Amino acid sequence: MNKLSAFFRELTLRPQGATIVIAAFLPIIAIVAMGPAVPTMIAHFASDPEARAKVPAMIGAPGLTMAILAPFAGLLVDRFGRRRLLLVCTALYGLFGAAPLVLTDLDQIYASRLLLGVSEAGILTVVNTLIGDYWDDKGRKNWLFLQGLVGPFLAGFVALIVGYATTLQWNGVFYVYLVAFPIWAAMFVWLFEPHRADPSTVVEAIQAEPAPPFPWASLALVASVTLFASMLYYVFIINGSLIFAEVGVTRPERYAALIFVPQLFILAGAGLFRLLADKGNALLLGVVALLMGCGLAGMGLATTAAAMAAALVIQQTAAGMAVPSLISWTQSQFGFAHRGRAMGVWTGFFFLGQSQSPRLVHALDANLGSMQSAFLVAGVTALAAALLAFGIALARRPG
Numbered sequence: 001m002n003k004l005s006a007f008f009r010e011l012t013l014r015p016q017g018a019t020i021v022i023a024a025f026l027p028i029i030a031i032v033a034m035g036p037a038v039p040t041m042i043a044h045f046a047s048d049p050e051a052r053a054k055v056p057a058m059i060g061a062p063g064l065t066m067a068i069l070a071p072f073a074g075l076l077v078d079r080f081g082r083r084r085l086l087l088v089c090t091a092l093y094g095l096f097g098a099a100p101l102v103l104t105d106l107d108q109i110y111a112s113r114l115l116l117g118v119s120e121a122g123i124l125t126v127v128n129t130l131i132g133d134y135w136d137d138k139g140r141k142n143w144l145f146l147q148g149l150v151g152p153f154l155a156g157f158v159a160l161i162v163g164y165a166t167t168l169q170w171n172g173v174f175y176v177y178l179v180a181f182p183i184w185a186a187m188f189v190w191l192f193e194p195h196r197a198d199p200s201t202v203v204e205a206i207q208a209e210p211a212p213p214f215p216w217a218s219l220a221l222v223a224s225v226t227l228f229a230s231m232l233y234y235v236f237i238i239n240g241s242l243i244f245a246e247v248g249v250t251r252p253e254r255y256a257a258l259i260f261v262p263q264l265f266i267l268a269g270a271g272l273f274r275l276l277a278d279k280g281n282a283l284l285l286g287v288v289a290l291l292m293g294c295g296l297a298g299m300g301l302a303t304t305a306a307a308m309a310a311a312l313v314i315q316q317t318a319a320g321m322a323v324p325s326l327i328s329w330t331q332s333q334f335g336f337a338h339r340g341r342a343m344g345v346w347t348g349f350f351f352l353g354q355s356q357s358p359r360l361v362h363a364l365d366a367n368l369g370s371m372q373s374a375f376l377v378a379g380v381t382a383l384a385a386a387l388l389a390f391g392i393a394l395a396r397r398p399g
Contacts, residue, residue: 016134016190021147022154023086023183024127026093027062027120027351028323029154029176034059036163036256037173038241044170045106056238056358058110063354065117066124066347073125074344078337081193082126082133089122090184097177116177121347128343132331133194140331141277144324148270151320159263163256218333219342223349225285226326228385230353231360232292233322235378236299236315238358243371247305258305262312269320273328281329282396286389288325289382291318297379300372326350 038055045051076085096119099112131140158176165172236243241255249255269291276284295315302308326346334342364374 014134015186016130016192017143017146019183019186019190020127020130020134021143021150023090023123023187024131024147025151025154026090026123026180026183027066028151029158033158033162033173033176035237035240035259036159036252037166037170038238039245039250039255040166040170040252048106051106053362054106054110056242056362057355058106058113059238060234060355060358061110061113062117062120063351063356065114066121067349067352067355069118070121070125070346070348070351071341071344073122073347074129074341076122077125077129077340077344082130082340083187083191083193085122086126086130086191087184087187089119089126090180090187092119093123094177094180094184097180098174100171100174117351120351121344124347124350125340125344128327128331128347129340130191130194131327132334132339132343133336137332141274141324141328144328145270145274145277148273148320148324149267151266151270153264160256160260163252166252214338214341215333219345222330222333222342223345226330226346226349227353229285229288229322229326230350231357232289232296232378232382233319234354234357235296235361235375236312236319238354239361239371239374240312242365243299243375244305244308246370246372247302247308249305249308258309259312262309262316265313265316266320269317269322270324272317273321273324277325277328280393280396281325281332282389282393284321284325285329286386286393288318288321289386289389291315291321293379293382293384293386295379296375296382300374300376300379302372 038059041055041058042051045055048054073085093116096112096116099115100109103109103112131143135143162173162176165175240259241249241252244255244258249258272287273284276287291314295311295313295318298311298314299308302311327343330342330346331339361371361374361378364377365371368374368377
């Protein structure tokens with residue numbers, strides 16, 4: 001109880017932590033919010049025969065530019081600092097994100113989404129780097145846990161509102177991006193450059209001695225695992241409304257209502273992350289893959305909306321664990337001198353997965369004949385990854 005009290009006392013004294021937690025969800029909340037709008041946007045652009053493929057790809061398009069630019073953002077972070085880049089990128093996020101409110105061509109909207117990815121690359125690279133800069137290992141896990149608690153409320157609320165807004169205006173979902181501007185104001189007031197702060201408030205300061213060699217092997221492993229996990233993570237987020245349509249849920253407002261409660265189980269995933277965070281990264285990632293596999297495969301086998309929602313509970317629990325688990329694992333392998341580049345590469349590969357996930361799922365849908373079959377294949381693949389992770393965890397246990 002004393003530890004819990006100390007943590008929440010720290011929260012009241014660390015407004016920069018609260019700002020970082022909310023800012024970290026700008027790209028993710030926006031993607032979650034797009035889900036209920038997919039059928040409406042496909043219907044709006046029905047004259048385009050490729051709309052069923054283009055609209056999901058448009059939603060994931062920011063991941064393409066993020067995948068290319070985030071590693072370069074990491075270089076800028078390590079070389080020139082954190083705060084200024086974050087302020088610029090957050091302002092651009094609001095401008096590019098809301099641009100489809102005045103655009104009427106699907107290709108123009110796709111272009112605006114690519115530009116949005118430029119800003120998202122900087123935002124996630126910087127905020128994830130700052131979590132590593134401001135706190136020690138225990139503090140990082142606490143803030144990542146808090147991030148996992150706050151995100152579901154924001155994402156669930158936004159998705160519910162968007163489900164109804166989409167019925168009134170086909171592009172109403174893009175108003176959500178305007179939230180970037182009050183967040184920008186909070187960043188301007190509270191965030192600071194770590195090396196300019198009092199050393200007592202920052203766990204790691206920039207060191208005078210030469211940086212150690214860059215751990216390329218660790219980076220390659222992080223990139224591979226992150227790409228795989230991200231492609232699974234976005235299977236439901238981008239295609240959820242399409243798979244629910246296969247069990248008779250076709251109205252955006254009904255879809256938003258059905259997923260509202262299951263999305264709250266991201267909270268359970270955040271709690272499970274904090275519970276297992278000290279048990280080893282292989283075990284932690286294995287649990288993420290196990291739950292993700294069961295949830296996706298369950299949706300692939302469901303025959304009713306109720307069964308689909310029950311499987312979604314499991315998948316959302318995994319989603320609540322996935323991002324903090326991957327970030328915590330990555331941060332534990334890189335020191336201050338290399339953290340910006342490491343988190344830039346992590347961000348790039350996470351959103352490369354975002355951009356490629358809808359393409360892979362669409363290909364499976366087209367070749368297997370249904371979105372449920374595509375989800376089933378994704379779920380079985382995740383279960384195979386879970387077995388591998390648990391095998392590594394057992395091999396690393398002391399004899």
